[in-house]
Amino acid sequence: DxxxxxxxxxxxxxxxxxxxxxxxxxxxxxxxxxxxxxxxxGLRLIYYSFDVKDINKGEISxxxxxxxxxQAKFSLxxxxxxxxxxxxxxxxxxxxxxxxxxxEQFFGPGTRLTVL
Amino acid sequence: KxxxxxxxxxxxxxxxxxxxxxxxxxxxxxxxxxxYKQDTGRGPVSLTIMTFSENTKSNGxxxxxxxxxxxxSSLHITASQLSDSASYICVVSEDDNNNDMRFGAGTRLTVKx
Numbered sequence: 001d002x003x004x005x006x007x008x009x010x011x012x013x014x015x016x017x018x019x020x021x022x023x024x025x026x027x028x029x030x031x032x033x034x035x036x037x038x039x040x041x042g043l044r045l046i047y048y049s050f051d052v053k054d055i056n057k058g059e060i061s062x063x064x065x066x067x068x069x070x071q072a073k074f075s076l077x078x079x080x081x082x083x084x085x086x087x088x089x090x091x092x093x094x095x096x097x098x099x100x101x102x103x104e105q106f107f108g109p110g111t112r113l114t115v116l
Numbered sequence: 117k118x119x120x121x122x123x124x125x126x127x128x129x130x131x132x133x134x135x136x137x138x139x140x141x142x143x144x145x146x147x148x149x150x151x152y153k154q155d156t157g158r159g160p161v162s163l164t165i166m167t168f169s170e171n172t173k174s175n176g177x178x179x180x181x182x183x184x185x186x187x188x189s190s191l192h193i194t195a196s197q198l199s200d201s202a203s204y205i206c207v208v209s210e211d212d213n214n215n216d217m218r219f220g221a222g223t224r225l226t227v228k229x
Contacts, residue, residue: 004159042120042205042219043160090159104150105217107159 003027004108006091012114019078021111023091031094032074033105034058034066036087043090049074081115088112119143120220122206128226133196137223139189139206151180151191152205154222160205163191196227 004025013019023032030051035043035058045058047066055066063085065077078085091108120141129135141149148167152160164173164180166189173180177194193200206220 040125040221042221044219045217092159104162104165107161109159110157 004091004093004106006089006108006111008111009109010112012116013081014116015082017081017115019081019113021076021089021091021113023074023076023108025072025074025091025093025106025108027093027095027106028071029093029095029106030071031103032068033092033094034064034074034076035090035092036060036085037090037110038087046076046089078113078115081113083115086113086115119218120206120208122204122220122223124223125221126224126226128228129196131196131198131227131229134192134194135196135225137191137193137204137206137225139191139220141187141189141206141208141218141220143187143208143210143218145210146184146187147209147211149180149182149189150207150209151178151189152207154203154205156202163204193225196225198227198229201225201227 007022033048034046037043044060046064048056049068052068067075089111092105094103094105123138150165151163153163154160163178164175166173166182168184171182179192182189203222203224205222208218210216
């Protein structure tokens, strides 16, 4: 979805390095999420935020931190990257789709991170 | 153990054929179930959403069914096209706000000419 952008799209780094993944959205949604996707596993929630002053841990938050700099921006940091953090990372926003009662999550294109 | 199990893990069919993907879940309580399509290198995109009271929902050539009693859902694709090649992910939510969504690992569908 072009309304949710992620940078970088691909990143290769070394063990111990600090990495930041960035997410921006133009949907005007309050809620934003970070997920990781590994082969053979479903997406797993890392952190989520309901507004600028709200940060919540997800299922697998250890080794990660986030910052909600503005309503439209939500960044994910790996303070000291390790090889098992090699994965595909997705940012998502949540809001009502037109004509729908239910909140829906809209995903960015993903960031492929490789930690050597 | 994942609360959302999908089968098969992968499937190859010929263009024009139909196929059915399965999703079994143990998530409780239950609010809604979605099917997402994820093209290679892209984020998931929602295809259908069904609530407890709905047992079928269509979106073009995609038809999803839900049996909330047996906690099973299926996604039927009719007259497949090459562009249907993607991963299809079943997602179950416990609440209406979809803040706690449980993702299946997906079924990788390949449609060949």
